[in-house]
Amino acid sequence: MTIELNNVSKNFGRTVALDRVSLKFGGHKIYGLLGNNGAGKSTLLNVITSRCFAGSGEVTLDGKPIHDNDSALSQIFMLSEKNYFPESMKVKEAFRWAGVFMPTFDQASAKRFAERFELPLNKKIANLSTGYETIFKIVMALAAGTPFLLLDEPVLGLDARHRDMFYKMLIELYSEKPCTIVISTHLISEVSNLIEHCVIIKDGRIIIDAPCEELLKPEHGISGPDAKVNEYLRGKNNLQDYFIALMNEEGQQ
Numbered sequence: 001m002t003i004e005l006n007n008v009s010k011n012f013g014r015t016v017a018l019d020r021v022s023l024k025f026g027g028h029k030i031y032g033l034l035g036n037n038g039a040g041k042s043t044l045l046n047v048i049t050s051r052c053f054a055g056s057g058e059v060t061l062d063g064k065p066i067h068d069n070d071s072a073l074s075q076i077f078m079l080s081e082k083n084y085f086p087e088s089m090k091v092k093e094a095f096r097w098a099g100v101f102m103p104t105f106d107q108a109s110a111k112r113f114a115e116r117f118e119l120p121l122n123k124k125i126a127n128l129s130t131g132y133e134t135i136f137k138i139v140m141a142l143a144a145g146t147p148f149l150l151l152d153e154p155v156l157g158l159d160a161r162h163r164d165m166f167y168k169m170l171i172e173l174y175s176e177k178p179c180t181i182v183i184s185t186h187l188i189s190e191v192s193n194l195i196e197h198c199v200i201i202k203d204g205r206i207i208i209d210a211p212c213e214e215l216l217k218p219e220h221g222i223s224g225p226d227a228k229v230n231e232y233l234r235g236k237n238n239l240q241d242y243f244i245a246l247m248n249e250e251g252q253q
Contacts (some may be wrong), residue, residue, distance in 0.1 A: 034185065039203065
């Protein structure tokens with residue numbers, strides 16, 4: 001199965017969020033959708049899942065438009081910053097209702113992941129701490145059972161221990177039930193050992209779309225203040241340099 005974006009653009013007023021984006025996601029790979037905050041990562045994922053609509057272009061699943069296509073959308077689960085469950089609902093009730101509306105949702109796996117994270121099942125979602133609200137959404141995603149898993153900044157609000165747990169569980173899931181995973185993040189160093197294919201977006205445009213091994217061979221790094229790095233890169237077409245520079249920029253934030 002393949003999700004394809006063909007010449008997709010999206011504006012919010014005068015702000016260009018996506019600028020003629022063409023991409024493919026599929027093949028049971030782990031993709032990194034990388035870029036700074038505001039680069040267009042969330043908008044791209046929201047367009048794929050019809051949470052917002054493209055101004056132009058088309059998004060398809062195996063050649064069929066995703067927009068207004070419940071069958072196609074049921075193949076995709078997206079973890080986002082927003083919680084779509086009633087805050088008065090308990091965690092265990094959310095698991096039960098997820099099973100009603102998503103036939104692929106694995107309640108046994110959800111309870112297993114919740115236990116490992118020490119997520120309290122009897123607690124109301126509204127009463128969860130910021131970190132455990134993120135963990136709740138992570139558990140929902142890991143148990144979704146869909147062929148496509150879109151993770152938008154999945155570790156925001158988590159401490160180092162829980163971030164490490166999440167990455168390990170994600171690899172376990174991928175090993176047991178291969179699927180196509182897209183991790184959207186600006187924390188590039190944390191996912192660099194996980195992702196197989198790198199997509200870097202800047203100002204709504206895709207500037208890199210390549211297997212990670214192509215970007216890091218041969219590898220060399222550059223560092224320094226943003227202005228100096230940007231000056232060095234100006235006019236250069238070396239993708240490896242740009243990738244390393246972006247990682248360096250993250251480290252200075």
